[in-house]
Amino acid sequence: MFLLAEMTDTVRIEPWLFNVPLNDAIAEELNKKLANKVVHNVGLCIALHDIIKLEDSHIFPGDGSSHTKVNFRYVVFRPFMDEILIGRIRSCSREGVHISLGFFDDILIPPEALQQPSKFDETEQVWVWEYETEEGTHDLFMDTSEEVRFRVVDETFVDTTPVGPEDVIQPGAETGNEQAKSKKSPYSLTGSISEPGLGLLTWWAS
Structure with missing residues (x-):
C-alpha cells in the first residue's frame, strides 16, 4: 500500500x-x-x-x-494491482460503491465488480447483494460506514495542471470543460468485491 x-x-x-x-x-x-x-x-x-x-x-x-x-x-x-485493502463505505450511487480509507477517498467499486447479483435500491440509496441460499434469496445491504474488504484492480492518474491561456479560445465553451476537469481527482482507484471473502466484513464473519 x-x-x-x-x-x-x-x-x-x-x-x-x-x-x-x-x-x-x-x-x-x-x-x-x-x-x-x-x-x-x-x-x-x-x-x-x-x-x-x-x-x-x-x-x-x-x-x-x-x-x-x-x-x-x-x-x-500507491497500492499494487490485486492488493487487498480494507476501507469503509463512504456512499453509494448508481456509479457503484464509494470507499474511503480515511486519508484517501477516491475509490470506486463499479456495479459489475460487486458480488452478483446486486441491485441498487433507489429508496435507501444503497447497493444490495441478492444472496441466494437453499432457503431463498436474502438482501444484504451495503450500508454507509460499513467496513469492506476489496481488491485493487485499476488506478487512474489525471493531469489536473491548469491549461495555458492559448487553450482558452472560446470562454463560454471552455469554461464548462475546465470546471469538469477541475472536479476530476488527480488519482483514483477502482476496486472489486466480486469473489468469495471480499465485500462487507460482516458477510464473512464466523
Whole structure:
C-alpha cells in the first residue's frame, strides 16, 4: 500500500530560515510542497522518508534565497494491482460503491465488480447483494460506514495542471470543460468485491 519513491527537486529556502540547519529547513519545505499532494504517475505523497543527497546551494542575483538541488525518498500511497485493502463505505450511487480509507477517498467499486447479483435500491440509496441460499434469496445491504474488504484492480492518474491561456479560445465553451476537469481527482482507484471473502466484513464473519 505504501512505498518509497525516489525524487529530485530544487528547494528554495528563504533568508529568514538560514539559521535553521539546512537538512531541517529542506525537509520542512519538501513536506509543505508535497504532503497530501498527488504526484502524477507516482501516487499520493504522505511524508518525507529521508534525504539521500544535497548538492551545493546557490543564491542567484536579485533573489536572497538559497536554491539547493535535493535527491530524496518520499513515502507515497500507491497500492499494487490485486492488493487487498480494507476501507469503509463512504456512499453509494448508481456509479457503484464509494470507499474511503480515511486519508484517501477516491475509490470506486463499479456495479459489475460487486458480488452478483446486486441491485441498487433507489429508496435507501444503497447497493444490495441478492444472496441466494437453499432457503431463498436474502438482501444484504451495503450500508454507509460499513467496513469492506476489496481488491485493487485499476488506478487512474489525471493531469489536473491548469491549461495555458492559448487553450482558452472560446470562454463560454471552455469554461464548462475546465470546471469538469477541475472536479476530476488527480488519482483514483477502482476496486472489486466480486469473489468469495471480499465485500462487507460482516458477510464473512464466523
